[in-house]
Structures are given as C-alpha cells and as structure tokens.
Amino acid sequence: MTMRLSLSVRIVEAPCKTKLNLPFEDLAALAADSGYEAICMRASAGGVLTSETELQKMRGIVDQLGLTVSMVTADSDVPLNNENGPDSLCNIGPSLDVAGILGCDLIRICMKTPADIPFAQQAADLAAERNIRLAHQCHTTSLFEQVDGILGVLAEIDRPNFGIIYEPANLMLCGEDYGAETLMRLKPHIMNAYVQNHRLDSNGADCLPTFCRGDVRFDHLVVWESGGVDMESMFDGLRQIDYSGFFTIHQAQGIRTVDEARSFAVRCAEFVRAGEK
Numbered sequence: 001m002t003m004r005l006s007l008s009v010r011i012v013e014a015p016c017k018t019k020l021n022l023p024f025e026d027l028a029a030l031a032a033d034s035g036y037e038a039i040c041m042r043a044s045a046g047g048v049l050t051s052e053t054e055l056q057k058m059r060g061i062v063d064q065l066g067l068t069v070s071m072v073t074a075d076s077d078v079p080l081n082n083e084n085g086p087d088s089l090c091n092i093g094p095s096l097d098v099a100g101i102l103g104c105d106l107i108r109i110c111m112k113t114p115a116d117i118p119f120a121q122q123a124a125d126l127a128a129e130r131n132i133r134l135a136h137q138c139h140t141t142s143l144f145e146q147v148d149g150i151l152g153v154l155a156e157i158d159r160p161n162f163g164i165i166y167e168p169a170n171l172m173l174c175g176e177d178y179g180a181e182t183l184m185r186l187k188p189h190i191m192n193a194y195v196q197n198h199r200l201d202s203n204g205a206d207c208l209p210t211f212c213r214g215d216v217r218f219d220h221l222v223v224w225e226s227g228g229v230d231m232e233s234m235f236d237g238l239r240q241i242d243y244s245g246f247f248t249i250h251q252a253q254g255i256r257t258v259d260e261a262r263s264f265a266v267r268c269a270e271f272v273r274a275g276e277k
Helices: 024-033 052-064 093-102 114-128 147-157 168-173 180-189 231-240 258-276
Strands: 004-008 038-042 068-073 106-109 133-137 162-166 190-195 197-200 206-210 214-221 246-249
Touching: 004 068, 004 258, 024 038, 024 052, 024 258, 038 246, 052 068, 052 093, 068 093, 068 246, 093 106, 093 114, 106 114, 106 190, 114 133, 114 147, 114 162, 133 190, 147 162, 147 180, 162 180, 168 197, 180 190, 180 231, 190 231, 231 258, 246 258
Parallel strands: 004 038, 004 246, 038 068, 068 106, 106 133, 133 162, 162 190, 190 246
Antiparallel strands: 197 214, 206 214
C-alpha cells in the first residue's frame, strides 16, 4: 500500500475557518519540500468567494511546485458544518468552477437531513458532466455519523461520482468502529481519507454535539500521539483494502509560523510513511 500524501491548509487555518494564518504560497512550498504530493484546499485559502484571478494564481503555485489539489472544500459553511452547510448543493455550479480552475476532480459537501438527498443527486449529476466527484466526510451532526446510516444514504443517492471521505476520529466520537471491518464495508465508496487525532475524555477540553450520542467531550492530540485514535488499526484497515488514494493530514493546529508548519508537516509525513509499512 502506497498512499498519496496530502496536506490540508487546515493546519494553518484560523479558528474561524475562514482565513489562514500564513500565506498559501508558504504552505504549498513547505508541503512540496516535506514530501507531500498534494494540498487539500479549503475556502479559507480559496473558494467560491475568491476571485478567478486569485484562484488561477494559486493553481500556478501548485503546478510550479509539482503538487496537485487533492480536494476542494469551496464553501466555508461546509467545514463549519452549520445549518447553511448543505446550501452549496442547491447551487453547485460555483464550487464546480473552483474545482475546475484548481484542476481538482473532488469536492467536499455537507448534508444534514434527508431533505438534502435530492439536492445531492442533482449536484452529483451536474458534477458528472464535468467529470467531478462529490464526497461527504464521516462527520458528527450530519447524515454521515454512523456506518449503517452512511451506507443507507449512499444507496439512496445512488450516484457513482458521490462517495465519502473516511475519517476515523469522527467515527470514534460517534461510537463507531473505524478499523478493517468498517473499511471493508465502506471501501467501494471511499474517495479520500483524512486523519486527525482525538482522545475521548468525559472531562475533555473540547466538546462536539452528535445526533447519535449527544455531546461528546474529548481532547485534541497531535497525529502521532498515542491514546487517541488507534492509528495502527486504521493503517491495518487501509492496508487490507489496499487503499492507494489521497491520505490527508487534516489536523486543526492553528499554526502561525512557517517553521512550526514545516516541522509539523515533516513529523506527520514521517509518521504516515512509517505506518504504511
């Protein structure tokens, strides 16, 4: 198994998730220098509110560095996972335009209720006309919290260019298995993989609501720290399904300096490459 390593702009994203703490070109350069093949783009760097000229500039930076854009999250409401998250499904054109300019064939979207399913179908059909895929992250307070529910929604949408972003930390928060058994079930639908690290703790510093378990408290850990997501189980499951797609460092670090970002990116890359073996 050899995965394609991707670095999310999220590692230098401000807590508001609408801007970066560092210039995009600095993050892209250190990603290329640190052995990454791709950048995972979010609206905090470039999205539907970014001018075409600026998006073209970002595309030029990515191309010059020999990178690619692994996925586009073009609307800030999607990662904020708020009530407006699904709105882009009703008007997917601007997100498709962003992906096209950035040379990317995968867009992350958001779905909160069954009423979003027809819009997901329509958006997927429009995306297919441009050879673009749509994917939903395994995520709390969405239709993609639990494995059985995920598979049911995917069956209802029933579009070959609509799939999921495997992400073990959110599955863990929802009390779901995220190892080999789950990966085998999800395998036909996996279009991307994220990794971030949380440790469940009833007295944890952070809390996220879920539909299935109510509020769940936890602590953030760095990717390589033990005691949170069982990374060995995750890597073993990915090996068993022979996953060779993009594997994205999706950690919310709030990094503010280039040196800190480079150090973090290098350490994460080393951890992932070691885990693949």
